[in-house]
Amino acid sequence: MSDQTKFLLSEHDLPKAWYNIQADLPFALPPVLHPGTKQPVTPDDLAPLFPMALIEQEVSKERYIEIPEPVREIYKLWRPTPLYRARRLEQALQTPAKIFYKYEGVSPAGSHKPNTAVAQAFYNKEAGTKRITTETGAGQWGSALAMACRMFGIELKVYMVRVSYDQKPYRRALMQTWGAHVVPSPSPDTNAGRAILARDPNHPGSLGIAISEAVEDAVTNPIPTKYALGSVLNHVLLHQTVIGLEAKRQFELAGVYPDVLIGAIGGGSNFAGFTFPFIGDKLKGNAPNLRVIAVEPAAAPSLTRGVYAYDYGDTSMMTPLLKMYTLGHNFVPAPIHAGGLRYHGMASSVCELYRHGIIEARAVQQLATFEAGVLFARTEGIVPAPEAAHAIRVAIDEAIRCREEGISRVIAFNLCGHGHFDMAAYERYLAGELQDYELPQAEIDRALAELPQVESA
Numbered sequence: 442m443s444d445q446t447k448f449l450l451s452e453h454d455l456p457k458a459w460y461n462i463q464a465d466l467p468f469a470l471p472p473v474l475h476p477g478t479k480q481p482v483t484p485d486d487l488a489p490l491f492p493m494a495l496i497e498q499e500v501s502k503e504r505y506i507e508i509p510e511p512v513r514e515i516y517k518l519w520r521p522t523p524l525y526r527a528r529r530l531e532q533a534l535q536t537p538a539k540i541f542y543k544y545e546g547v548s549p550a551g552s553h554k555p556n557t558a559v560a561q562a563f564y565n566k567e568a569g570t571k572r573i574t575t576e577t578g579a580g581q582w583g584s585a586l587a588m589a590c591r592m593f594g595i596e597l598k599v600y601m602v603r604v605s606y607d608q609k610p611y612r613r614a615l616m617q618t619w620g621a622h623v624v625p626s627p628s629p630d631t632n633a634g635r636a637i638l639a640r641d642p643n644h645p646g647s648l649g650i651a652i653s654e655a656v657e658d659a660v661t662n663p664i665p666t667k668y669a670l671g672s673v674l675n676h677v678l679l680h681q682t683v684i685g686l687e688a689k690r691q692f693e694l695a696g697v698y699p700d701v702l703i704g705a706i707g708g709g710s711n712f713a714g715f716t717f718p719f720i721g722d723k724l725k726g727n728a729p730n731l732r733v734i735a736v737e738p739a740a741a742p743s744l745t746r747g748v749y750a751y752d753y754g755d756t757s758m759m760t761p762l763l764k765m766y767t768l769g770h771n772f773v774p775a776p777i778h779a780g781g782l783r784y785h786g787m788a789s790s791v792c793e794l795y796r797h798g799i800i801e802a803r804a805v806q807q808l809a810t811f812e813a814g815v816l817f818a819r820t821e822g823i824v825p826a827p828e829a830a831h832a833i834r835v836a837i838d839e840a841i842r843c844r845e846e847g848i849s850r851v852i853a854f855n856l857c858g859h860g861h862f863d864m865a866a867y868e869r870y871l872a873g874e875l876q877d878y879e880l881p882q883a884e885i886d887r888a889l890a891e892l893p894q895v896e897s898a
């Protein structure tokens with residue numbers, strides 16, 4: 442342990458099952474409601490969009506769900522991922538803390554997202570799906586799914602938010618390299634897209650519009666088509682737990698158990714994937730002192746400043762209603778350079794753990810986040826995705842606290858992706874062109890005034 446930098450598992454150690462936290466939660470997750478009837482959705486409501494295996498995972502109470510062998514075979518291309526001890530960062534901070542990070546940037550798409558993309562493509566293949574549609578903003582989800590669909594021989598159509606399509610040509614090219622059909626959204630290919638283009642041919646697009654297009658395409662296309670989502674839903678969080686299950690074994694190799702776990706939250710999937718297996722220990726009373734911190738941008742502070750209410754998952758009010766901490770489905774985030782963290786809501790299980798005081802949440806500003814990302818790159822070498830840098834910021838703050846208190850704690854965070862496609866953001870940071878955003882309360886109030894009316898369930 443004393444001088445080891447990487448804690449590696451062999452392919453034999455790759456987990457055989459995902460961990461389902463719903464088996465251990467001391468409370469039930471609130472039901473997902475139909476956007477029309479406001480009654481709990483049934484599997485049949487969801488069947489046009491998702492294969493039944495995924496719908497079943499959404500509500501399963503089984504503690505462990507087997508990872509199908511074809512999925513494990515593909516995981517082996519980059520998994521198990523390394524757990525690092527951040528010795529050079531510790532030295533730079535002069536901290537007695539031991540800092541660890543699990544690195545998901547070694548996947549072909551450069552983030553944790555292929556963990557669920559591969560699983561979703563597999564279950565779709567099994568169900569006879571020939572074609573999948575999805576939306577993407579900055580392109581992290583679209584590129585992960587493009588790779589996964591290619592591996593299972595499924596066609597993929599990606600509705601990419603128009604501004605990102607124009608401003609992020611390399612992620613678009615990455616998706617196209619894996620064979621996906623990528624169109625800027627709003628597109629002329631759907632009713633939703635045509636209606637918007639008729640009013641404004643230069644509309645910049647939004648995730649909400651792209652979701653509407655992808656969903657409309659999935660339910661109307663004559664080829665058997667389904668829709669796929671890269672975060673927020675229970676089955677997505679489930680697939681990501683392969684991260685934390687590996688990490689637990691790696692901490693055994695390191696001979697320590699973490700005191701503080703940290704992850705950045707957009708929709709909650711990389712955070713959940715990394716921390717839920719440990720939170721399972723805590724829920725069983727085996728890790729009473731473990732602290733778990735979810736980190737969000739101050740520009741999109743759903744846990745720290747949102748309200749707990751039923752809301753739509755998207756701007757176009759097409760999706761089912763989810764009970765969550767939300768900033769309102771019409772919330773328009775400031776243009777911060779962490780595209781993956783600008784979502785208005787949050788995964789239900791993450792919200793419930795926060796509401797019950799089992800996890801903590803913290804919001805951090807953009808400049809402090811990039812400062813942490815640059816320090817990490819200059820000490821550990823890896824240039825983190827701006828999303829991941831949110832977790833690094835809080836890991837550094839916790840390590841500084843250890844120094845001030847003269848206490849050595851084991852601090853670990855999930856390095857959910859590398860920043861190689863985000864260099865334009867780093868360039869602007871280094872040129873002094875980025876700024877902090879303090880979200881005015883009036884903006885939150887305005888978006889919250891438009892929450893759907895739901896009889897209190």
Ligand SMILES: *Cc1c(COP(=O)(O)O)cnc(C)c1O
Pocket residue numbers: 552553554581582671672673705706707708709710711712781782826828829857858859
């Ligand atoms: C998509 C993405 C996120 C945000 O999504 P979560 O579901 O909260 O993980 C964070 N980091 C990276 C690198 C991403 O690609």
